[in-house]
Amino acid sequence: MKIAVIGVGYIGTIISQVISSNGFEVIGVDSSKKNIDKLSKGKCDIQEPGLEKLLKKNKSKIKYYSDYSYAKDCDVFLVTVGTPLTKNLKANLSEVKNVAKCLAPILKDKAIVCLKSTVLPGTTEEFCKIISNNFKKKIGKNFYLAFSPERLAEGNAINEFKNLPIVVGSDDKESIIKVCNFWKKVLNVKTLKINTYKGAELTKLANNLWIDQNIALANNLAMICSQYEIDVNQVITAANSLPKGKSFVNILNSSIGVGGHCLTKDPLFVANLLDDLGYSGKMIREARKINNLMPRVYINKIYSFIKSNKLNVKKISMIGLSFKSDTNDLRYSPMIDIFKILFRKFDIMTYDPIVSSDDFSNAVGKKINHFSLKNCLIKSEIIIFGCAHKNISKIQIEQFLSMNKNKLVLFVDGRHAYRNTIKLKKNISYMAI
Ligand SMILES: NC(=O)c1ccc[n+]([C@@H]2O[C@H](COP(=O)([O-])OP(=O)(O)OC[C@H]3O[C@@H](n4cnc5c(N)ncnc54)[C@H](O)[C@@H]3O)[C@@H](O)[C@H]2O)c1
Known part of the structure; x- marks a missing residue:
């Protein structure tokens, strides 16, 4: 069995590397x-735990074209x-449609196609029509087509x-069977069948909508808690003890902001869809606004701290720059917004073991050079952690912070990752909202 992964960006790279390392023939x-040249040399710009090892292992196995x-x-x-957003915040599905046009003429008889990009309900059906109308190939006879959303984080x-259950949806029964068998064979994971394309397409949107709305709820609670000086984690942990439905209330953590490629756009796909159907996507857009407000909420709280303690702050360190821990993805990272506001008033020192200073410079539109973790932690009066990469050692954070001789230092924990796991000396105040 020979497998082609079409579009070897973030998701395509992970998928092609894992399937190849499971012993299957893969091309990208x-x-x-530019992307093809890099991958062909066994290199890529993505930082993910375990990826470097796979790239090395599969270097001569996967061919890219x-x-x-x-x-x-x-x-x-x-x-x-x-499947990004257009300038007017609508789903841009042109890349998916282009693939249908490029793929249709080369599809061999009985080929299986599985769409994984996040799309609007109706897109796979349109994809099918491009192949069947323009090239007279019949679904369920000449080719098989299903939608399997990619839900990895x-x-x-x-x-x-490797481990998440895979949703497989198609309007064609035979295609569901073929695609489920394929996933069983290459990954041996649980598959969940949905008997329409649209159902599977909506499942993915439902997942990201739930996450974004849930974090907006946590962030709303965090705003109240920060005003009343309540620990939001205690409130969320206590609230989550209530049994509801088949499980428990499950409020996620509040944070310095929601970034990344998917959570910032997928909810808007649903909001637009509701508007188009004559309902309202207002609630979804409000949740997006709440999450987009969080970098500002943090900055305001930092300013109040400076004012109430009459501090003369010169240096601020920003550590963990990507939109979440253990990735170097800077797309819509809250730390970009925070940098753009703070650098006008303060000297900013940055450190990130996986985000390069060049990538961060490009994202903020200003040339910056990283400092060492030690320098950031010893010299600054304010230290902001945007995320908590596992390869930043907590022992080192403690050790370097204890060498900070400033009279008062503010340690800002944008992910509630360090409150109970590192010891802070008396001159260091902790803030997490
Ligand atoms: N990044 C994530 O965490 C994540 C998670 C789950 C789902 N998704 C979804 O997966 C899809 C891919 O996301 P990504 O982050 O990998 O995007 P990406 O931008 O990193 O990669 C897309 C790749 O497709 C290539 N491409 C564009 N048009 C093409 C064409 N006609 N033929 C061949 N290649 C083409 C681009 O050059 C690029 O390398 C999106 O729909 C996204 O919403 C992403």
Whole structure:
């Protein structure tokens, strides 16, 4: 069985590497020549736990091309191209539609196609029509097509891709069977069948909508708690003890902001859909606004701390710059917004073991050079952790902070990751909202 992964960006890279390391023949096809050249050398810009090892292991096994004709003998096609927002915040599905047009002429008889990019309900049906109308191939006879949303989370991508249950939805019964068998064979994971494309497409949106709304709820609670000087973690832990439905109330953690490629756009897909259907996407947009407000909430709290303690702050350190822990993905990272506001007033020192200073410079539009963790922790009066990469040692954080001789230091924990796990000396105040 030969498998083609179409679109080897973040998701396509993880998928192709894992499937290849499970012993299957894999090729990658991507319209970006630059991407192909890098991957062919066993390199890529993504930082994920375990990925470097896989890239080394599979270097000579996976072949990458920018031309679809190299995939004409493949039995299975996994489509993982991007589905970003347009300038007016609508779903841009043009990459998916382009794939249908490029794939249709090269599909061999009985090929299996599995769409994995996050899309609006109706997209897989349209994808099917492009192939069947323009190229007279019949679904369930000449080719098989299903939608299997990719639900992995960055920072734990390899592990999640290997273990999460896979949803398989299609309007064609035979396609559901073929695609479920495929996932069983390559990953041996549980599959969940849905008897329409639209149902599977909506499942993925439902997942990210739930996460974004849930974090907005936690962030609303956090805003109240920060005013009343209550520990929001205690409130959430206590609230989560209530049994509800088949499980318990499950409020997630509040944080310095929600970033990344998916949570910032997928809820808007649903909001637009509700508007188009004559309902209202207002509640979803409000949750997005709450989550987008969090960097400002943190900054205001930092300013109040400076004012009430009459501090003359010169240096602020920003550590953990990506949108979440253990990835170098800077897309919509709250730390970008925070940098853009703070650098006008303060000297900013940055450190991140996996986000390069060049990538951060590009994201903020200003040339910066990282400092060492030690320098950041010893010299600054305010220290902001945007996330908590596992490879920043807690012992080192404690050790370097204890060498900070400033009279008063504010340790800002944007992810509630360090409150109970590191000891802080008396001159250090802790803040997490
Ligand atoms: N990044 C995540 O954490 C994540 C998680 C789950 C689902 N998703 C979804 O997966 C999809 C891919 O996301 P990503 O983060 O990997 O995006 P990405 O931008 O990193 O990768 C997309 C790749 O597709 C390539 N491409 C574009 N048009 C093409 C075409 N016509 N033919 C071949 N290649 C083409 C691009 O060059 C790029 O390398 C999106 O729909 C996203 O919403 C992403």
